[in-house]
Amino acid sequence: MTISNFISHLYLSLFLPMIIATTIFVTDPPPIYTPVEDITVNCGYSGQLFNQYDQRNWSGDINSKFTPIDVHQAAGGNTSVFKEAPHRSSVSQIPYTTVRLSRSEFTYRFNLTAGQKFIRLYFYPVSYPDFDRSEALFSVKAGGFTFLNDFNASVNADADAYEEETLYREFCINIEEEEQILNITFTPSRSKASPDAYAFINGIEIVSMPPNLYYTAPEDPLDIEIIGTKNPIRVENYTAMETVYRINIGGGPLFFNKDTGLYRNWDSYSFEKDYLDDASSRWSVIPVNPSVQLEFHLNLARTPNYTAPEQVYKTGRSMGLDATINQRYNLTWGFPVPPKFYYLVRLHFCEFEPAIREIGDRVFLIYIANQTAETRADIIQWSGGNGIPTYRDYVVFMPSGTGNEEKVFLYVTLQANPQHWKTKYLDAILNGLEIFKLNETNGSLARPDPDPPHPHPQEVIPSSKDLSKSRTHFIAVVAGAVSAALVVFSVLGLLLVFRHRRKYAKGYVHSSRRAANSTKSRGGSTLPSDLCHYFSLKEIKAATENFNDTFIIGVGGFGNVYKGYIDGGATPVAIKRLKPESSQGANEFKTEIEMLSQLRHRHLVSLIGYCTDENEMVLVYDYMSRGTLADNLYHSNNPPLAWGQRLQICIGAARGLHYLHSGAKGTIIHRDVKSTNILLDEKWVAKVSDFGLSKMGMTTASKTHISTMVKGSFGYLDPEYYRRQQLTEKSDVYSFGVVLWVVLCARPALMHKVEPREMNLAEWAKFCHGEGTLDQIIDCNLKGKIDAECLDRFIEIAISCIHDKGVERPSMNEVVRGLEFALQLHQKSIASNGDGGVSTEQGCASNESIQCISATIFSEVDDPKGR
Known part of the structure; x- marks a missing residue:
């Protein structure tokens, strides 16, 4: 802290109490906004405490409706405990008087109205009886989101640039109409390295905010x-x-x-x-x-x-x-x-x-x-x-x-x-x-802890052996530290009472633990070298002329894709070189190898081999000469695909996904279906690629989904999966539905420089479908070249795939059969026209007939007789 800052803080600490005294006890005008929900919980306390500063009652969580649920309570195991916090004049008493702590998971459950809320968490990271401050390591989740992950409260407090003793975190989430129970779960990060880790909380506050204070209003045309x-x-x-x-x-x-x-x-x-x-x-x-x-x-x-x-x-x-x-x-x-x-x-x-x-x-x-x-x-x-x-x-x-x-x-x-x-x-x-x-796509808001600072002298507690050797020295150190602390508290104490909620973002630093996670083993004996070829780095460099930039055929957040040649230059291959800092890291690299090395299907890209020499992460695939589906639909100079080609490509990709969902290896959920992950070979055969995010699914009478962090690509991401973090094969169906609209409209799933409602293609398609204006978004190269009945069938499938609820979406097998039928209708139209299906005769879809299609499809889907 600079001298000027110290002087200003000293000034405020001397005169702020007088200012505060005049404002606390004078009747303030009523607040402008009165929240529907105004919940304040003083954790580890019984009864209520009135806070004179915010003029609210803070309710205890002992034997009250706010008492948390302990995962081990029913079994008579470890449960959370409540203790009094050490009293310090520099720390506000509410909500820091008491604390709830546990070495096992516990959950607070709140019944709320629908709408957007502030959630504020209060922490006083000191040592409590039987709970050392350095062992407070835990995660916090609420409403399907990760607020804190492996959160070390004492490290964060010690790294605070303003040396504040308490921590405060504020989050904003929305409570859906059908989900009006909010669970806030505290989970200790116990491991071999931290066997005594525990979670704690001093206060919880939930306040309703006005609709769309920070969220975009549905009717707001401005993005x-x-x-x-x-x-x-x-x-x-x-x-x-x-x-x-x-x-x-x-x-x-x-x-x-x-x-x-x-x-x-x-x-x-x-x-x-x-x-x-x-x-x-x-x-x-x-x-x-x-x-x-x-x-x-x-x-x-x-x-x-x-x-x-x-x-x-x-x-x-x-x-x-x-x-x-x-x-x-x-x-x-x-x-x-x-x-x-x-x-x-x-x-x-x-x-x-x-x-x-x-x-x-x-x-x-x-x-x-x-x-x-x-x-x-x-x-x-x-x-x-x-x-x-x-x-x-x-x-x-x-x-x-x-x-x-x-x-x-x-x-x-x-x-x-x-x-x-x-x-x-x-x-x-x-x-x-x-x-x-x-939040990230995986639902996480967690940030890494700062690096632990050097321990303060007053926090260094010697062992009993050391204490017996240097008792006199230890007492002198503690006494000096306490004296110094009392002097500081006397000057800054009252100011800190009112500054306990300050954000201390100035100290953000990644922890060494997170850095270590990125350097985990990238291969070796755990990777299935017996199922696909292992390339040396020398072979990879020879195939790409030492990763020559002229060989690059694709670029992504993961790294570069090179066109290379193996077998003495006879066989072209695609070589994906992942960057060490790539978001597609070691886990995704290993998943890709384990999945693709065991899968063989005409419509799945083939993995030839991999390389992990010198900490490289390299994958070698069959070369797809036609590139990605996206490359052939938009943002390129490639000629537009004919409707028949597009149908064949969609059917091939759908068959590949159907094989994943119901093949011999059990249910596999791709989790990143999009137009750039559908590749085309020289014969225009579609092959699904990129299995780094794939998950083995489970479908039993009692388990129909996987609870997992949300991963995928914006524009293609299943909104139900995003909200609930519950992954099913119907999440792939939604993403494939977006692909169908990309194919029909020749537009990306997320679009640039368009009207607000047009940014997300799936939502825009739904809107146009309901308004009867689908003719406005269909690729102009297809106008008058699609049989009306074929288009009717295709749109029916595409709309059904992007239903908000997964149970209302078809299976991939149903999608395959529906697309095959659409292809039959197209081929029938070609045979009857005898001109390649490009005439504008009455049988082909015009703007007017497309509007009629969009106006009737939903009734056709909902009415079994209509099928």
């Missing part, structure tokens, strides 16, 4: 742009978020009792300044102007008055420039965040400079993650006028960079307009900022 891609995205209800930063830019801290009824904390000017790049900025703080009367316009600015406290919009930061100052100055904040996540960045604005009232008066640029977010940021244009708050949302993906960085910086930059003649004031302004981490 959020993914920075750097121009791709629109919607923050749907099946997304979970974690609050990483929430800052009142240029203003003081706004504690939970000063929020709009949502009990959020807004960090202060002193916290924000730690992330501000002083070297590149000439900035000024905009003070509070109490005379400003803000107007909240729900329809005009899309900013209800509960979005943020008025104080956020009445303070801010600007560069304080005018036209005589070099416009290259900017405002830049750098926020450390864990990489490999998407982040929602919300910027709050309010223009209350009296002279700025017209569009164009102040126009500036915004960059997020060093990429252009806005080339013309005009608050007056966005909000509708002076004194009207507004905000803008952006989504950005933060990669790990050139190496395996343990943290990366998410930069937010405001720059004065370089085209200074286009603006009246050369300046930029920001009033508030929020950053949320979005």
Whole structure:
């Protein structure tokens, strides 16, 4: 902590109590928003405690409706216990008075109304009787999402840049209408390395948020742009978020009792300044102007008055420039965040400079993650006028960079307009900022723990043997440490009471344990070299001329695919070289080999061999000269595929999936069916590829799904699997249904630069089907070239595959039979037309007949007689 920070903290600690005293006992105006759910649980406590700061009763979880369920309780085994927390004047008593701890799993169950919720977890990581703080290692899951994984509370607390004693985590999830019970499960990460690991929790808070405060409203036509891609995205209800930063830019801290009824904390000017790049900025703080009367316009600015406290919009930061100052100055904040996540960045604005009232008066640029977010940021244009708050949302993906960085910086930059003649004031302004981490496709929000810091002297507890040798020295150390601690607590104590909810994202660092996971054994005796060929690295380099870039035929997040030659140059092969840092890591590499080496089918790509020399991960496949299905449908110069070819390809891929689901090896769920994983050989035979995510399924009377983390590709991902984390073969059916629409429309599953509803092809297809406008999305190269009855059958199959509920989808066997029948109808049409089926006679589908098809298919599907 710098001297200036220490002085400011000292000042606040001396005078803040007096300020607080005047606000706690004076009647505050009622909150703007009253949550439907406002649940506060003081874990390990019996009865209720009234918190004077938030004016709420915190209920204990002992012998109450909040008592958790222990997995071993019924068997009389280990159960959770509750204990009192050590009292420290620097720590708020609620909810840190007591704690619940267990060395076995326990679950809190809450009956909630449907809707979006804040979930806040409170931790006081100290040593409790029989529970050493260093052994607190656990995971937390809720609503199908992983909030924390192998979470070491003491390491996180010790790494906190502000040396705070308590931890606080805030998450956002949606409770579905049909799932109004929320389970929050705490699971100790016990292993040989951590046999005494335990889980603990001091407080749980659940607060309903206004509909679509951070989620995209279904009726909202505006999507959020993914920075750097121009791709629109919607923050749907099946997304979970974690609050990483929430800052009142240029203003003081706004504690939970000063929020709009949502009990959020807004960090202060002193916290924000730690992330501000002083070297590149000439900035000024905009003070509070109490005379400003803000107007909240729900329809005009899309900013209800509960979005943020008025104080956020009445303070801010600007560069304080005018036209005589070099416009290259900017405002830049750098926020450390864990990489490999998407982040929602919300910027709050309010223009209350009296002279700025017209569009164009102040126009500036915004960059997020060093990429252009806005080339013309005009608050007056966005909000509708002076004194009207507004905000803008952006989504950005933060990669790990050139190496395996343990943290990366998410930069937010405001720059004065370089085209200074286009603006009246050369300046930029920001009033508030929020950053949320979005869950991965596997449902995880967990971030790695920081590296453990060196132990504090007062935390080093010697063994009894050491104690007997150096008792005097030990007492001196402890006494000195306690004295020092008392001095610090006396200065900072009251401030820490109110800062216990501060985010400490400044200390994000990957743990060595996560790094070790990425260097697990990549092969050896466990891989089935007896079932496919093992290549030496020398052979692989010879086949690709030492991985020459001119041999690259494909690129993905996993690495490069090369065209190589084996058998003395006689046999062309596809060689996939996985990067060590690839998300498709050692487990997927091993799964691919184990699966494909035992599977043989005309419509599955053949694995020839692999290589693991020198820690390489290389797979060798049959070469597919026609590339991927996607390559032949869109974003390429290849001629359009005829409808008959497309049907044959779909049937081949469907047969391959049917073999996986019901073949001799048992049920295998592919889990990543998409148009880029369907390859075509020189004869246009379709072959399903990429088995790195595959799972062996189970279907019995008592077990019909696999509970597993969600993996797959956006646009193709089964929404039911995403919500419930329950994988079945019907998840493959959904993904294949998306493939069918890709084939029919010649569009990617996720599309760029289109209207919001058109971003997701499956959802767009459903919408057009219901509206009778399917003619608008079908590939124009197919117009008038498909028999109406054949198209009717194909659309029926495609729609049935993408039903929201898996039980309503057909099996792959039914899909195969349906497509084969569609092909028969097509061939019959060709025979009757005698011209290759390209005529526009009455038998072929026109725009009008396609509309009739889309209007009648559902009744045909629902009515057995219609079949």
